[in-house]
Amino acid sequence: MINLTQLQKGQKALVKSFTSDVLSSKLIEMGCLPGEILTLSKIAPLGCPLAVRVSGYELSMRREEAACVLIELVN
Amino acid sequence: MSPSTKNTSLKVALVGNPNAGKSSVFNALTGLNQKTGNYSGVTVDRFEGSTTYYYQQQKHEFKILDLPGIYSLFPNSKDEEIACKTLLDPNEQIDVVVIVADSTNLKRNLLLATQLIDLRFKTVLALNMIDEANAQNIVIDVAGLQETIGVSIVCLDSRNKLGFNELKEKIFSANVSSSIFYDLNASNIKSGFNYRNAINESLLDKTYRSSIENSDKIYRYSVINYLITKFVKSPAQLNRKEISAKIDGITTHKIFGYLILLMVLFLVFQFIFYISEMPMAWIERLFLNFGQLLSQQLPAGQLNDLLVNGVIAGVSGVIMFVPQIAFLFLFIGFLEDSGYMARASFIMDKVMRPFGLNGRSVIPLISGTACAVPSIMATRSISNLKERLITIFILPLISCSARLPVYTLLISVLYPKSVFLGVFNAKGVVLFMLYMLGFVVTLITAFFLKRLVKSTESSFFIMELPVYRWPQLSSISLMVYNRVKVFVTDAGKIIVAISIILWFLSSHGLGKKYNEISEVYQSMKLLPSSKVNHEELQKIETLKLEYSFIGVLGKVIEPAIKPLGFDWKIGIALISSFAAREVFVGTMATIYQSGNTENTESIKQKLLKETNDAGEPLYSAAVCWSLLIFYAFAMQCMSTMAVVKRETKSWKWVIAQLTFMSGLAYCSALLVFNLLN
Numbered sequence: 014m015i016n017l018t019q020l021q022k023g024q025k026a027l028v029k030s031f032t033s034d035v036l037s038s039k040l041i042e043m044g045c046l047p048g049e050i051l052t053l054s055k056i057a058p059l060g061c062p063l064a065v066r067v068s069g070y071e072l073s074m075r076r077e078e079a080a081c082v083l084i085e086l087v088n
Numbered sequence: 089m090s091p092s093t094k095n096t097s098l099k100v101a102l103v104g105n106p107n108a109g110k111s112s113v114f115n116a117l118t119g120l121n122q123k124t125g126n127y128s129g130v131t132v133d134r135f136e137g138s139t140t141y142y143y144q145q146q147k148h149e150f151k152i153l154d155l156p157g158i159y160s161l162f163p164n165s166k167d168e169e170i171a172c173k174t175l176l177d178p179n180e181q182i183d184v185v186v187i188v189a190d191s192t193n194l195k196r197n198l199l200l201a202t203q204l205i206d207l208r209f210k211t212v213l214a215l216n217m218i219d220e221a222n223a224q225n226i227v228i229d230v231a232g233l234q235e236t237i238g239v240s241i242v243c244l245d246s247r248n249k250l251g252f253n254e255l256k257e258k259i260f261s262a263n264v265s266s267s268i269f270y271d272l273n274a275s276n277i278k279s280g281f282n283y284r285n286a287i288n289e290s291l292l293d294k295t296y297r298s299s300i301e302n303s304d305k306i307y308r309y310s311v312i313n314y315l316i317t318k319f320v321k322s323p324a325q326l327n328r329k330e331i332s333a334k335i336d337g338i339t340t341h342k343i344f345g346y347l348i349l350l351m352v353l354f355l356v357f358q359f360i361f362y363i364s365e366m367p368m369a370w371i372e373r374l375f376l377n378f379g380q381l382l383s384q385q386l387p388a389g390q391l392n393d394l395l396v397n398g399v400i401a402g403v404s405g406v407i408m409f410v411p412q413i414a415f416l417f418l419f420i421g422f423l424e425d426s427g428y429m430a431r432a433s434f435i436m437d438k439v440m441r442p443f444g445l446n447g448r449s450v451i452p453l454i455s456g457t458a459c460a461v462p463s464i465m466a467t468r469s470i471s472n473l474k475e476r477l478i479t480i481f482i483l484p485l486i487s488c489s490a491r492l493p494v495y496t497l498l499i500s501v502l503y504p505k506s507v508f509l510g511v512f513n514a515k516g517v518v519l520f521m522l523y524m525l526g527f528v529v530t531l532i533t534a535f536f537l538k539r540l541v542k543s544t545e546s547s548f549f550i551m552e553l554p555v556y557r558w559p560q561l562s563s564i565s566l567m568v569y570n571r572v573k574v575f576v577t578d579a580g581k582i583i584v585a586i587s588i589i590l591w592f593l594s595s596h597g598l599g600k601k602y603n604e605i606s607e608v609y610q611s612m613k614l615l616p617s618s619k620v621n622h623e624e625l626q627k628i629e630t631l632k633l634e635y636s637f638i639g640v641l642g643k644v645i646e647p648a649i650k651p652l653g654f655d656w657k658i659g660i661a662l663i664s665s666f667a668a669r670e671v672f673v674g675t676m677a678t679i680y681q682s683g684n685t686e687n688t689e690s691i692k693q694k695l696l697k698e699t700n701d702a703g704e705p706l707y708s709a710a711v712c713w714s715l716l717i718f719y720a721f722a723m724q725c726m727s728t729m730a731v732v733k734r735e736t737k738s739w740k741w742v743i744a745q746l747t748f749m750s751g752l753a754y755c756s757a758l759l760v761f762n763l764l765n
Binding site: 038 | 159160162164193195196199298301302305306309333336340341342345346430434435437438439548549550551552553554555
């Protein structure tokens, strides 16, 4: 399984699980929960933070936060 | 039948996600009937307002409490915690909860809605921005949704102020839903607990919280997904989101993004630095004229002097800041409301992070070059408490516009021919060096502070990038008005008090000598101005200052400032400019009897002629540089201190900041003086 930082800009993925408890609850409440499809929409010019489109919103998060999101590529 | 005088009053809490337009709903409901207060013991402002509702010719008052934005009942920051605790506080006696939800993005907004319904509050769900949802062809089956969730739903268009009467009706007749979305009893976590108790417990007990939090949210989302598929029809491609994405292509671009940010910062700088100057000059003149008028009309004496030179000068010092505060908040209002601030934060986060700062610290840092006062107030948009405190702490180190007159005078003494290394304009070069020095020291301080300040708050950068929308001028104006009001009433009190103390110290003294001088001065003041020998009057004024409390203090501190190359005369200027650094120039003018305080040239000539005991020029390069560096770092601004007190709600930060900056100013001036001397 790969994490969110390994996604290319524009790629879609299915959220599988999280590696951090504290972060998972925050992400879930923002609508980024297992079973949702997300798209990596932006990478900041300096490589961090990233932005994903999920559940109809756009969320930005730092690279190390994104590393806690385990995903599976979808086509 | 006349409207009854009997007042029934309902307490209504406004709750909702950040970006759901909660404050525009609050503004539309309450208008100018707002007051800003405190939650006890914390730095979060409490916004309350009121509105009236007539039902069957009876007048009812609704007290509206605007709670900080939350995503769920499991808080992740201080602000969110306040919102949750206030909701559950039995002493608050909240009668009705209005959930403000963004109609264009119902899904995540419903998470909080279902939690609040399960707390068994009388609830109204307000679908805000319904105009935008319509424009995007999002169709919500309001009747169906209302029936399923069991509470009244009202559609609001706060831009055009539509739906607010219906909202009041629904608040008045609000009910507790008969449905429960998620029953903790059923999942058997702690038997005998209802949801309200469970949330209360989770606010106190982290372990308990983590045992219920995720399952609560995941379960609710599964219900919400069902509700959304059943009651909300939205087109596959959303127009506005595509437009937003296109704009983002530019605003977060690796070159254009920074260029645009630079342009925005430049505009902010122009507005606060130059455009505010005009209204500030008007205010100054207005108060000056008023003071003169008053001093002529009232009988001469203590009271006259207190009113004109103490109170009016103090109040004028407060009002002077209003244009800068208003302009900065107008700008910030536009940047926040349009959605651009989130993008600026997005592209700057990586740059600011090594210094313990946040992408949102950029605007306050730049506007700090004009004035620290509005900039400190602007740190509110930084939601992480630690990052906000660090930003507040370092802001006064940035060279502000009030330092300019001090710098200008000293540079003109340092380089009388205003040429630097043969070709450069001295003022331009030295000013640039001082501004850069300010920035570098600011960042270094932040870097060390980041390690010193302890924080229990987790530093997330998980934030929403909202779609761009047109800012609402009415809502922003109200925000600007409230900020100005808070500054004038809260910080203003402290500023006026310190002005009066400083006035007293500089216009009063003890001892025979002072009394003699004072008598001569008074008698000269009573003469018609055509008969006064102005040179004589200046001499007396200088003597009077020398023997006043401030003059005595200046001599008392002389041993302490001697190592920096300062004498007691500079000591007097240091003390009298403690309230505002630009006073330095005026005090120097009085001390050196240069007469016209507006004219730097004449003070410069006097300073150049001053010699020390050995007959060498007193204002040598070493002394001038020492003073320059001292003023670059010393606090010397009571308005900043008053505003830091107001924003951090404690004197602790003010004292820490004052101590640090004084220490830094002293040590650097000492170093510079000894290196150059």
